[in-house]
Amino acid sequence: MIEKLGDVPDGVIGVRASGTLTAQDYASVVDPLVDELTREGRRGRFLVEVAPDFRGLTPAALVQDVRDGVRAIRSFDGCAVVTDVAWIRRATAAAAAVLPYPLRTFRGHQRAAAQAWLVALPAGGNVTARLVPDSGVVVVEAAGALRVEDVQALAAVVDPWLDEHPDLPGLVVRAPHFPGWATLGALLRHLGFVGTHHRRVGRLAVVVGGRLAPQAAGLAGRIVHPQVRWFDPDDLDAAVAWAGSAATDDPATPRSG
Known part of the structure; x- marks a missing residue:
């Protein structure tokens, strides 16, 4: 059976599964939860308890x-x-x-930790992307590990420009430190985006903190198509200006291809 849990934090949806699950369990508990989320366009954080006597699901x-x-x-x-x-x-x-969202397992005695982890998750994505219309520069600011929806948010800003122009003059990526990826699915989606877009981007400004950021930017300049330059995290305006300026051959900003 499936039962809805009432003793969970605000913003968390809790269910408990035990025994053998039937189609009726889904019709009475799960389907209404999914219907409500999709109808209202809301997002949910789910706590799923699986009891020791759980035996699986019927085919239906x-x-x-x-x-x-x-x-x-x-x-x-x-x-x-x-x-x-x-x-x-x-x-x-x-x-x-x-999966495109964070998913973790916890032991039976770690329910409080599981709830705390869910509550601490960021709402929606970790990336904001905006276009500077006059220069055709897209500024991306990452607050945490990239998720699938973050890559989709970036594409939603970049692709309309590329539909009307041969290339994107510049892309600026700003983060307090290298953000990484929340899931393997996010990494694969990001690599796919880079593979299909990097030859249509003129310059990439990396505005990221950390000791390894300048070296990483130099390595990226030898692998991807855009000219790449690292900027100090406080130099966002300079990064945007450089990314939007006319492309020139610059030995300090290596470019492949």
């Missing part, structure tokens, strides 16, 4: 589980699975590598 319930998962996949800000069932922990770890 499995079909419904897949359908609900496809419908709600873009409505998740994160999911914490609390269980001591070994095969559920292994399956969850495998799914976490490919």
Whole structure:
């Protein structure tokens, strides 16, 4: 059976699964939750407890589980699975590598930690992207590890410009430190974006803190198409001006291709 949990923090949706799940369980508990999220365009943070006596799903319930998962996949800000069932922990770890939202497992006695992790997750994406119309420079500011929706947000700003212009003069990436990726799916989506876009970007300004940032920018300049230059985190205006200026051959800003 599936039951909705009431003793969870505000903003967290909790359910508990035990025994064998049936299609009726999904119809009475899961479907209404998914319907509400998709109808209202809201995002949810899910706490899923799996009891020690959990035995799996009936075939009809499995079909419904897949359908609900496809419908709600873009409505998740994160999911914490609390269980001591070994095969559920292994399956969850495998799914976490490919899903577009953060997914973690916690032991049965770690429910409080699971709830705290969900509450601490950032709302929506970690990236904001804006276009400077006069120069055709896109400024990207990352506040945390990149998620799939962050790459989608960047594409939503860059692609309309590229639909009307042969290239993007400049891209500025600003972050307090190298943000990394929240999931393997986010990494793969980001690599796909870079692969299809980098030859249409003139200059890339890296405004990132950390001792390794200048070296990383130099390495990127030898791998990708744009001219690449690192700027101190306080030099955003200078980075935007450089990214939007006329492209020139500059030995200090190596360019491949």
